[in-house]
Amino acid sequence: MLNITNLYNNFVRIRINQKENLSQLGKLIRLFNISPGIAISKVLELFNRSRNYKRQKRRYLQNKTYSDIGIGKQEFTIHNSQFTIKESLIVSQIDVELILKKAGEILEHKFDLLGSCLKKVKRDSDINSENRHPNSIEQKKIRGLIDKDYELIDWQLDFKSGFSWDENTWYKDIKYGFIEGADIKIPWELGRMQHLQILAKANLITNYELRITNEIYKEENVNLYLREFENQILDFISSNPPGFGVQWASAMDVVIRAVNWIESYNIFNSIIKRRNEFTIKESVVESRKGEKIDSSLSSGMTGSFEYYFLRSIYEHGKHIIENLEWSSGMRGNHYLADITGLIYIAAFLPETDEINSWLNFGINELCNEILYQFNDDGSNFEASINYHFLSAEMVFPAMGLLLHLPQEKLIALEKQGSSYYNYALKRYCMQTGLWEFTIDKPQFTIEASDSESIQLETGIGKRELGNGDKEPGIKFNSMIWERLKRIHEFSATIINDEGIIPQIGDNDSGQLRITNYELRINGHLSKLNLMRDVIGQMGISIEDNNKKRFDDFGLYILEDKDIKMFVRCGSVGQKGKGGHSHNDQLSFEMFVGNKPVIVDPGTYNYTAYPMLRNEYRSTRMHNTMWIEGMEQNDWWEEITDDLFWIKKDKSRARKVEFSDTHFIGEHYGYGIPHKRELTINNSHFTINEKGRGIGKVESGNGKSELTIEKPEDGSQKPEGGIIELDNIMVTGIDFCELNKIKHISFHFAPGLKINKSNEGIVVIDTGDKLIELSCRDGKIICQPEVEKYYYSPGYGERVEAEKVMFSSARNKIEWKIEIKKQ
Template structure:
């Protein structure tokens, strides 16, 4: 008889060999499919024709427009005029007009120039040097639908550095990170076209002839022109804007919502435009379904965005066997990924407070859309469709009673609890000034920016306060500069309040428009979780908060007293330390002490992404401190990803964080990769009324930090 442990080892080896060959097979299959598809796209145009152009889209918001009214924000006239002029402010670019042959400010004095740029003409002859031969005729026919005069947007350009990708490059051959100072996220961000829903908002006020807005038809024309411009100059699978499935997904969601909103406010689109538009919606769905950013272990917000993008396409297009399979797959995968990518305490698994907001928006918008599906689409979900993808098991979607309701949904009770905890996490970690602490990466990513928060300042002030704008010259110094506030996440809470009956967040998520918008998306469905019988994990003091735990820390740290480093921060006014509330998010690795006058966040936990650390920084035991209306210590953020590796690592470095420093060492190796970080094994030893004690082993030995809070001081002691 074989020894049990021997059998176990053989079984593990068998699984390992099986997994290896499965990976080899999958990779070879993908290479073969892409090769065949690329040959096809060289010989024949890549635009696809579908049966959908003869049908209506399943418009959700338009069906409830009678209950949906926008507020005229003070910034809307000027910001929408920027968009109408093709002027965008993305990733720190400043408001920049994007066109062929434009001038570039450069990125930290790094400039690229395009020797020859086309001169657009009405007939589309200019496209001959731009579009590959197989797509040229189709591209020109689409361009000819654009209402002139119109200046095309250069969708392939990094309009900060001036580097330009090529429309004739097949999407899998697109390179990035190969040129210093070049940021591929700039054209990707532009091509998300998140400004289009705001044009619908402006259109609603133009109809009322409010001061500053253009004629309503101008906004309809601009929406049609920009979308046709993109479709004509970005044939499917060609150029930079098909290389990231995440950005393809976000783009099509914003297209659909913009179209829906315009229709809700009475816009009528040209039939020729609608035919091209509907076909492109289908093309986007096909591209997403065929190029999912899935990984057996390290999938993240990219894959979540793919699911939500495919869900929107499936929900808006008429029901067919294919679109129903997309609907079933994306609904099942949404539920699976929410469980995987959000901890039980509601925090996101990527160790970034800003990516928490992005992924939470994916979850809330997708949930609202599914709850608002038509009867036909809901019936499609109940059917056991054919297996669409190897990433999802072939199983029938189970419907569950909505909490405290007679209605049903495909979401189990734990799912709604998880969404509620996502929002509670954001609320609890928010500072008294309404901003969240910047833990980990922040690329300002959003799903939909229909209700952005802008702060007004003069251009001169912006140039003085922001280094990246010091050479900005697009606007005059006395002009208004509308700066988007990416650290105010209250709109995400407002979106949640549009979907859920939960009074705890009504005063925090104060944007009633966002609530109404989500309510329209869900066709009025609201989830009552106030008395849910499911288990909800409440944030609070950790299990390491007893007097005995504190005494044990005292005893432990007494051994290190000769090397103790003490920082004492004194407050002019009492913070009343007895009034502090304490919130523990140990799954994320974030601990909060706060009151109306005082805020302290402490970072101590996992690097996220199941150990990959792709969006984490060397910030273990670092703090953010806000006292009596002022930021005393704040995280600097991320700045850049791939354009300048040294700058990327500078912002990830321990020396950019208020954390324990050991000479010139880094607690995790920054050279491992710009989206990877070793886990320094951080551990909380005490968190409670007496303060905080934690440690990590990133330097090869344990370093400790103790934080004590009094009415007039915060005392930080480091030991190693």
């Protein structure tokens, strides 16, 4: 009988292979446009990769991929000094009810990820009984350790679209971007298992509350979150043998999972340790059977679980080191994540020659990548603010761990001498010279840091010195800590008091560790506090920063009183690849009183809907001048990778003039320059109800334009009731001599209602402010068009909002935004 499903699958496979070949060729063509040297290196890399492909695949298919490394209690001593947690630190920092609510959803395997809405994720069947792969026996053995009433999770499922990948597919054969609506980021996001830290924090809260009332902790409460933690990890390990299925297709996601496993494990472990200390004080406790047991022997976690957990952490490290996302001259946050993951894993696992080489490699490459991926002005080189924070979130926790490596790790580093094995280049290299260390009989103790939320997330604390004159540990070259200071300065400048950042460039909602999940307790402010904490532990002072010009990123900040504007004008990022930048040259975002008013519409998605991906990075989706049928920078639309490339930086945007309240910039994306001038003018004066008063109207450059005279009687106060006026005006001039209709868009934040007047003015009421927007070309008032659009606050999410558009055939278009206090 003809099997229609098999025919269809074969057809799709052939189509994917054809596009895959085109993809590789397309990459090389694009690379030649950016750098012929990099392209030649890539050709050699692809040749070696294809030569090894069949051999590697055969090895994975014919052999058990679970590791046979001997892991026992004596061999794997967990260095908890790096991750010690003081349980009482966080209760005042978080919404207890919300944490417990989210933990309850996790217990039911309900997840809301990347706009999916809350959905239960359940595997329909157990391990395929017909599976004859050498891993199958081990899978069933591990599966037997899971509680009988536990429901298995489908780790291959995009539970937003319903599409599922095959868990038996070798990870290098996993394909995506060929079926509209199917988004591989959904199972990847689930597989990062950041939600395990919610379980750990819920257990922390419960322990804290019970400890306050001095109650003996009940066994069923102990097991509630801990057993779910163990069951989910055993479920993952048994369902996802190393190298098979969607969860091993991206090394970066393997990293994020390992980091969250380690941090969650250590939170649980610290709770267990504290609980045992409490019961030891009681000397002996009675079990539910009435038998007396020595509570000091209670570990909380089963030995079988710890064996498979530790072995899997090693397997994660092995997979990362064998799949480094490195390329000469063409690498980014994925490789930075790989390095961070290796440092976490190597700091967590015991000293072996192999693991010590991972740590040595990780330290040297972290130093190299800090200087490579972060610009001199502290911004990230990918031209995306969200990716800047993601990359910084990788760097600073890793640096914090390195500052507190225990002595046995330092001794292991000392034994490796003046060279290290570079796993990316596959050869030995001399140490970078960007770091050094001292061993001086240190006695490390970790205390709660001043920033309690940081202590929870990182376990970074203070250090006591042992004997000797020099402080033991790792010290970094001035080039490194100066760059870290600038990363902090850039971050602190672009974030407001409520933790909101402008959405410039791509935003895939990526995080290394969980800092959101509806909790709104950490977010970007937590990352900023972490930066300060680590820099402070390096003994570096942080000065107040008033910098508003970041030429390397191409970001300029106009600010006066309650208004702040972020103007984009500069590099497309990634050394010309432009993979995470948008066509947003001369666009801006405007905040009024910490509230976003004019916004960047965001990113929404990557590969699931290619047309929407390109729409959200197009010029017309930004607050700048656009022309129908033209883009500031062009891209291909043939293969999946085209969604992360531009053909060439033809915009060549540059700043012409800049001050705190004045900006002029231009780009060449239309062949003929588009020049934009922005100016903030402020006014403050007092008048009486009869129109007489005192005060001044001032422009943004401080020159007085109008003085209202004092009352005739010489008194300081005008007659009648007093009206205080404190208004701000933003004026804009767009100039382009291209003989085409020109459009200027203003995308307003969701929740702001636009009202249109008969005089061609649109009015927006923000509650405490009235905002009026108008435009003219010459003496003619341009009539506004008000349209709906979809604003994307994060990956996979869209909400309806409104935008205003003005159109004109003239070369010079003038517009103004008046912000009036109600």
